Amino acid sequence: MRVVVGLLLLLLALCGSGAQGEGGGLGQVGEISEFQETAPRDAAEESAESTTKQTTPDIWAEVRALRDMVVELKVFVQLLQRENSDLQTRLSSSESELLLSKCRIDQLERENAVQATDLTSLGTRLTATESKSSDLEKENAVQATDLISLGTRLTATESKTSDLEKENADLQTRLSSSESELLLSKSRIDQLERENADLQTRLSSSESELLLSKSRIDQLERENADHETRLTATESKSSDLEKETADLQTRLSSSESELLLSKSRIDQLERENAERPKVAFYTALTDAGHVGPYSTDITLKYSKVFTNIGNAYNPATGFFTAPVKGVYYLQFSVCSNRTGYMGVYVYKNNQLIMFNDEGKEEVGLEYLTKSVVLELKAGDEIYLVLPSDYSLYDSPHNHNTFSGSLLFTL
Structure with a gap:
């Protein structure tokens, strides 16, 4: 840009000097013509006139040369202006690409941060699993x-x-x-x-x-x-x-x-x-899809029974009945794909043991898994209840499950 500005200033100076030279030349020519008409001619004047006639073509030649130089400089300036415009266009394009690159880099950094968080979570879960396995x-x-x-x-x-x-x-x-x-x-x-x-x-x-x-x-x-x-x-x-x-x-x-x-x-x-009594069961809810919402609480009947050692779970009622006194490990998973609330009550006989729920703001599968360790007497019943206005979703993929086993007798 500094070079272009310098060249423009030089061109303007040259144009001004050319105009002054051309005006001066014309004035001199007019004065010579008037002098020739009014003054008497003598030998000295005739010599001056011949000298002036010889000088005038040289001045016009210089003027024409200056004009040619001005034209060439104008053409050169136009070329420089076009090149400057091209450079500005390319610079704007480069700046746009740079902005896009910065946006992409910011997006990649956010994605890497999310992936790092997920990786940390997976590492924590893996550490817990390895500890349990150990x-x-x-x-x-x-x-x-x-x-x-x-x-x-x-x-x-x-x-x-x-x-x-x-x-x-x-x-x-x-x-x-x-x-x-x-x-x-x-x-x-x-x-x-x-x-x-x-x-x-x-x-x-x-x-x-x-x-x-x-x-x-x-x-x-x-x-x-x-x-x-x-x-x-x-x-x-x-x-x-x-x-x-x-x-x-x-x-x-x-x-x-x-x-x-x-x-x-x-x-x-x-x-x-x-x-020693052997008790273990694993069940899933249904293949029918959506369950609820209902206007009242209902007892969930997990109809798909995959394991029922000891026959302590009854799919007709949804109740698990402890056959002997002991310590039992029970686990359940909850899934829904609607907006709203999902969750279940866990009851021992008529006593509420646990309530876990979660609100969903977007459509899509979402899970909730919990487990409990309970001391039960022979005949104690454990069952899950779906609260009113809550909904679940299950399919042949078995998203909602209920399972448990006897750890040891007392």
């Missing part, structure tokens, strides 16, 4: 540890029983060996007795043989003494073996008693687990 895993780990410990003790008892059986078999083998040695000793004694009888017979028949027999008898007596000593040691060893066997039998009986107690406890736990 608690369940810890409980399962404790139960698995107890079961493994019980299996380890049972395996150790079986291994100990097997070792005792092996030791008893070894003792029986050693006892059989000792009995065999004892039989051999008795047979040897019988043989010695027979030999002694033969010696006595020979002693009676011959005195010479008597001396030999006495020597032989002495030797036999020494051998018999050795056998008796060995027999005494064998009997003592047999007695020790009998004591060890009795001790092992006592320990085996004790192990068998512990094993029987363990089996009895396991059977008792299995019976208790089998006899």
Whole structure:
């Protein structure tokens, strides 16, 4: 812009100077003509006239040259003006695109903020779910540890029983060996007795043989003494073996008693687990679409029953009846796609336990989910009631549900 303004100022100056030059030239020409008509001509004047005639064409040539320059400058100015207009148009277009880009950037920043908020919410829900899963895993780990410990003790008892059986078999083998040695000793004694009888017979028949027999008898007596000593040691060893066997039998009986107690406890736990009542149900409201609004409160009958272990839920009445005294976990979800209010009352017998509702300002599916943990006696009834002027919506997608289960008995 500064260059354009400078060029315009230069053109204006040139145009002014050209106009002045042209006026001056014309005035000089007029004066020369008048002078030629009135004054007498002499030689000097004639020389001046010839000089003026020579100068006048040069001035007009300069004027024409200046005019040509002015025309060219005007053309150049027009070109510069057109280029300036084009630049302004492009600048306006660029500014419009820049504004659109800023609007788009602001919109993207708002969308990113909304997405960041949703991501934070999802992260919070995921953290809660992971925490709950971690608690369940810890409980399962404790139960698995107890079961493994019980299996380890049972395996150790079986291994100990097997070792005792092996030791008893070894003792029986050693006892059989000792009995065999004892039989051999008795047979040897019988043989010695027979030999002694033969010696006595020979002693009676011959005195010479008597001396030999006495020597032989002495030797036999020494051998018999050795056998008796060995027999005494064998009997003592047999007695020790009998004591060890009795001790092992006592320990085996004790192990068998512990094993029987363990089996009895396991059977008792299995019976208790089998006899423990099992209660769980899951239902949905209807496939008919809109439910309500009504002029009075109505009890909701969840007609689609998917799970009803223990048959504690009655779809004909919409009532869940506690079969045993215990702690129960109950959950319900509410959905509507109309403007207005949606929500339900939760009743225990005739006592209001909970009321949750929400106002809707736009058409579209919207959900509300709640849960309760209640201590119920056998025969207590839980049911949901739709308030007057409230509406719900359900379909085969099961938007409105009612479910629960027995946590433990009391």
